[in-house]
Amino acid sequence: MEIMHDILKIVQERGGEIKKTHLMYKANLSHNQMKLYLADLMKNDLLENKTSGKKQTIGITKNGRNFSIKYAQVKEFEKTFGL
Amino acid sequence: MKIVFTPDWFLNNDLLIEVVSFFVLITFFFLAIKGYKINKKKSLLYLGVGFLLVALGELATILTKIVLYYDTTITREIGQTIITYQVVKTVDIFYNIGFFFQKILTLLGFYLIYKIPSKKIVSGDSLLVFNLIVIVALLGSAWYFTYHITALLIIFLIINNYYKTYVKEKISNQKILIAAFGLLALSQIIFLFSQIDYFYVIAQSMQLISYITLFALVVKILKNGKKT
Numbered sequence: 001m002e003i004m005h006d007i008l009k010i011v012q013e014r015g016g017e018i019k020k021t022h023l024m025y026k027a028n029l030s031h032n033q034m035k036l037y038l039a040d041l042m043k044n045d046l047l048e049n050k051t052s053g054k055k056q057t058i059g060i061t062k063n064g065r066n067f068s069i070k071y072a073q074v075k076e077f078e079k080t081f082g083l
Numbered sequence: 084m085k086i087v088f089t090p091d092w093f094l095n096n097d098l099l100i101e102v103v104s105f106f107v108l109i110t111f112f113f114l115a116i117k118g119y120k121i122n123k124k125k126s127l128l129y130l131g132v133g134f135l136l137v138a139l140g141e142l143a144t145i146l147t148k149i150v151l152y153y154d155t156t157i158t159r160e161i162g163q164t165i166i167t168y169q170v171v172k173t174v175d176i177f178y179n180i181g182f183f184f185q186k187i188l189t190l191l192g193f194y195l196i197y198k199i200p201s202k203k204i205v206s207g208d209s210l211l212v213f214n215l216i217v218i219v220a221l222l223g224s225a226w227y228f229t230y231h232i233t234a235l236l237i238i239f240l241i242i243n244n245y246y247k248t249y250v251k252e253k254i255s256n257q258k259i260l261i262a263a264f265g266l267l268a269l270s271q272i273i274f275l276f277s278q279i280d281y282f283y284v285i286a287q288s289m290q291l292i293s294y295i296t297l298f299a300l301v302v303k304i305l306k307n308g309k310k311t
Contacts, residue, residue: 081199
């Protein structure tokens with residue numbers, strides 16, 4: 001879950017769109033790990049594939065942005081109570 | 084025997100304080116459950132249940148006080164039922180049951196919140212503690228101070244847990260949390276003298292400030308979450 005949130009955060013910090021290779025490098029994940037996480041995130045409609053011409057990128061969805069906020073709030077809540 | 088220590092001029096205000104407290108506690112419950120749904124952490128679930136129990140304790144107070152203050156048809160109906168069954172103490176039994184639930188739910192809720200950092204929430208001594216809490220709640224109607232002393236001790240233990248976490252992590256939110264529970268502890272001390280009108284009002288007001296502080300913490304958590 002933590003890694004998934006990190007991925008969403010990275011995409012958000014890049015303005016909501018990022019190249020797969022950049023994401024892999026930034027998230028410090030192997031190609032196989034990346035594939036698994038991306039599949040999961042896309043299945044849950046948190047990330048989506050974007051194509052403009054030849055350029056293929058990964059974009060964050062509205063659900064993804066909402067989830068990212070909720071997750072950060074839960075993290076803050078947990079930290080406050082020392083959980 | 085006096086059932087509540089609220090002075091006449093404060094009758095509706097204390098009910099309002101209980102309502103505010105209930106809403107703050109239920110907000111914490113929903114936040115914790117929202118967190119549990121996202122990351123399935125058991126400690127979040129226990130924290131949520133802890134706050135829910137305290138909230139239900141407040142709800143028990145609210146409902147009992149509404150009947151007590153406004154003498155609605157429920158009182159009359161219950162009064163008749165009790166008369167039918169030839170119970171001696173009539174409506175008093177209803178109030179005592181209401182306040183018994185308030186005490187037992189509040190103490191169980193706070194105890195659960197205190198136990199969260201422990202590896203085992205339910206351990207060998209849980210049955211003993213549960214038994215003691217039931218006794219305190221039962222005695223609470225006749226000797227109100229037993230309830231407030233027990234609540235005070237559990238709140239102190241909670242504060243101690245949060246203080247240890249604060250020393251380790253130094254998170255500003257934890258300072259607010261400690262302050263809120265500190266005020267709640269102080270209100271329990273003042274409640275011990277609630278036979279004096281003004282002390283009851285001061286204790287209730289202190290409780291309100293404590294829950295408002297907790298609400299401010301909720302707002303801060305939600306805002307910070309949006310920023311990150």
